[in-house]
Amino acid sequence: MSGAAGGSVERGGSFVGSWLGLVRRRWRVGLLVFVLVAGGAAAVTLLSRPIYRAEARLRLGEPPPMGGVSPATGGLFALMRMGGDPFANDLELMSSRSVAEAVVLDAALAVQVDAPRGWHRDSLLSSLSATRETGRARFDVEWLADGRVRVRRTAPTDSLVGDVAPGDTLSFGGMSVAFRPWREGMPRRVRIRTLPFGEAVRRTRGKVAIARARREANVVDISFNHWDPGLTRAVVAAVVDRFVELRLAVHRRESGETVDSLRRVALSTERELAEAEEALEALQRRARLIAPDVQGEAFIERYSEVAAELEVTRVERAGIAELLENVATARDPMQAWAGLAAFPRFLENPTVGELLGRLAALQTQRADLAWRRAAESRALAVLDEQIESIDASLRALAEAYASALERAERELSARIAEMDAELLGMPRELIELARRQRQIRILSEILVLTEQRLRQEELRQALTFSNVQVIDPPALRYRPVWPRPKLGLAIAVLLGCAFAALGMVIGERADRGLRSARQVRDATGVPVVAVALAGPGGLTFAAEEALAVLAAARAAAGGSVTALTLAAADEAELAMEAARALSAALAAEEAARRGAELGAPPVRTAPVMDRFSGAVAAVAEGAPVMLVVRHGRTTRDAATRAAALLREAGGALAGAVMVCPRARDVGEVWS
Incomplete structure (x- = not known):
């Protein structure tokens, strides 16, 4: 842990030291x-120039309800916000091109007045307006000595527009201007520049800042920056006015379109409802369906009664037929006609009862006379005639009743068939009736809702108002923002x-100059063994520096040396001066030692090693070669090239000697 901390401190110190060295250099x-x-x-x-900022703050109320048939919008469509965020829609409306164009026209933003500092548009002009026809042009305005104002067009062509008296309106270049009279301190010349209308609109949209005050508040901040304070406030005021006007117009247009569409829907629905009611009435007349449930119960009851009556008729008809057959084969008429008592119709008929009673009485009388008188008796013949007459009457009654039953059976069968056919067609008619009733109910609901919504829209159209509240009216800040x-x-x-x-x-x-021993080592691969100072009297080596050069030469030669070669990378004179200074330093050291020999070899110089021939000359004697470089002037590329050429010539550098022009540079060499 302590080692890591020590490494961090060293790296920090090295970083600070490198920056300090950079600052020193x-x-x-x-x-x-x-x-x-x-x-x-x-x-x-x-x-x-001072830049002024005008600001305004608005509160945007909830928009009117969206148009449509339903008076309230909800459910999935409300959850999905199909109409978008109302506040975001108002922000887009505020930053729309329509508002920007209206603001450019109101504030004449396509016109710019260039005047000295402190003079603005309203201090030079009494009125200014511009149209959509402005182009890129430049005009020079000059207040003449006679009080008139001269306007000259200077770009894109040079021409005189004309002279005008102060206060009079002059129209040129798509704008109308009225100048103020000249007064003391007022500049004599100003410049007016115009922009194309579209370019002015584009710039205005980029400069007007519109932002929501807070996310949860329906409050919007409007600001505009410009060096003309009057123009700055006028732009913000125009943005507010034009936005309110456009928003109100959009709402009224939407309301009017909704009213028209609702009226068309109401008329169309009313026509469809009338047609559906007529079709339902025709169906009810044709199918005779008024109250299907009640009529169905009554129909089933009638059907049951008719079917029961048909079955009874069929049973009675079969009984009458059987009775007639029995009467035809019976020997005793009274016994055969006694079966008539089983039929309720005959039993209820007093005539039939009376005939049966007389027949029974006659049969009794005949039986009494038959065993007392002969068969040819006149009394028996009379009784037989009477019995035959009653039998014929009963037979006629029975046959007539059988015929009536047959007719009744046919009528009832036909009625049952008609009721069966009517019963088969009844489901189809009931379905058609239900469908038409459902259509009428739906159309009625749509008509009611449409009329309700139409009344709401008509009321809103009559009472349309702007729900935009100006919280902070347009005003300049108390001081320039810049x-x-x-x-x-x-x-x-x-x-x-x-x-x-x-x-x-x-x-x-x-x-690219060499300034430190590290840079020399990186460029040549050998260390700096000594430093020489360049003073007014030439180069000088300190005794220890000269001895260091000698030691490095001996180390490179592996023992004693017979000669030492100094070569420069890019300056021939530098090597010569260094050789003289080194020889002098070694001689002085020998003298200081009072005859003790140092074994200092002779120092010679080689040509500049900026080409291969110089390197060959440096290694020709086989002596160690020292490279001489000047602090800050010898480049890294030159030193690297000299070392490479020496290696190619078969030699190698024994070290490097750096010449410093100032004593304070020595510290940088070893930094």
């Missing part, structure tokens, strides 16, 4: 960049520091 560049950037930023801040001197100067200082650091880094990266 490049402080001039950094100071120059700081002065330029900070001074420029401060000048821009302090000399720029420039802000304290903030501007702080930003200028920060920018100056940042660009100064960046300039020092870029200068360090762009500088």
Whole structure:
């Protein structure tokens, strides 16, 4: 843990040290960049025109209900917000091109007046308006000595527009202007520039800021920045007025369209309902269906009665037929006609009862006379005639009743058949009746809802009002939003520091000169063994530096050396000066030792090793070669090329000697 902490401290110290070294080396560049950037930023801040901001705050009420047939919208469509967020719709309406175009026309934003600082549009012009026909042009305005105002077009062509008296309106370039009279302190010349209408609209839409105050509040903030305070407030006021006007017009148009559509729907539904009622009436007349449930019960009851009556008729008819057959074969008429008593109709008929009674009495009398008198007796013959007469009467009655029963059976059968056919067609007619009744019910509901919605829309159309409330009317802030001197100067200082650091880094990266022993080792692969100082009297080596060169040469040769070669990478004179200084330093050291020999070899120079011939000359004697580089001037590429050429020539560098122009550069060499 302590080792890791120690490593972090070392890395931090190395980072800080590298930056301090960078500052020491490049402080001039950094100071120059700081002065330029900070001074420029401060000048821009302090000399720029004041920028004013006008603001307004609106509260947007809930919009009127959406048009449609249903008086209330809910369910899945309300959950899905098919109509969109009302507040978002109002924001889009506020930032629409229609509002921007109206604002550009109201505030004449396609016209810009360039005047000295402190002079604005309303201080120079008494009135200004522009049309959609403005183009990209430039006009120079001059107040003449006689009080008139001269306007000249300078771009895209040069031409005189004309002279006009102050207060009079002059129309040119798609605008109409009335100038104020010249007064003391007022500039004599100003410039008016115009933009194409579409370009002015595009710029205005980008400059007008519209934002929701808070997410949960239906409050919107409108702001606009410009250097002309009067124009700034006029733009915000125009945005508010035009938005309210457009919103009201959209709502009225939507309400009018809804009313028209609802009226058409109501008329169409009313016609369809009348046709459906006529069709239902015709169906009821044809099918004779008024109350299907009651009529169905009565029909079933009648059907049962007719069917029962038919069965009874069939039974009676069969009984009468059997009775007639028995009478035809019976020997005793009284016994045969006694079966008539089983039929209720005959039993209820007093005539039939009387005939049967007389027949029974005659049969009794004949039986009494038959055993006392002969068969040819006149009394028996009279009784037989009477019995035959009654039998014929009963037979006629029975046959007539049988015929009536047959006719009744046919009629009842036909009636049953008709009722069966009517019963078979009844479901189809009932279904058709139910369908038509359902259609009438649906159309009636639609008509009622449509008329209700129509009354609501007509009422809303008659009482339409704008539910936009101006919380904060358009007004300027109490001071310009820019420039802000304290903030501007702080930003200028920060920018100056940042660009100064960046300039020092870029200068360090762009500088290819060798400045430290590490850079020399990276470029040549050998260390810096000594440092020489370049003073007014030439190069000088300290005694210990000269001895270090000698030690490095012996180490490279593996013992004593007979000669030492100094070669430069890009300066021939530098190697010669270094050789003279090194020889002098070694000689002085020998003298200081009072005759004790150092074994210092002679120092010679080689040509500049910027080509292969120089490298060959450096290794020709077989002596160790020292590369001489100048601090900050010898480039890394030159040193790398010299070491590579020496290796290609069969030699190798024994070390490097760095020449520093100032004593303080020595610390940078070993940093």
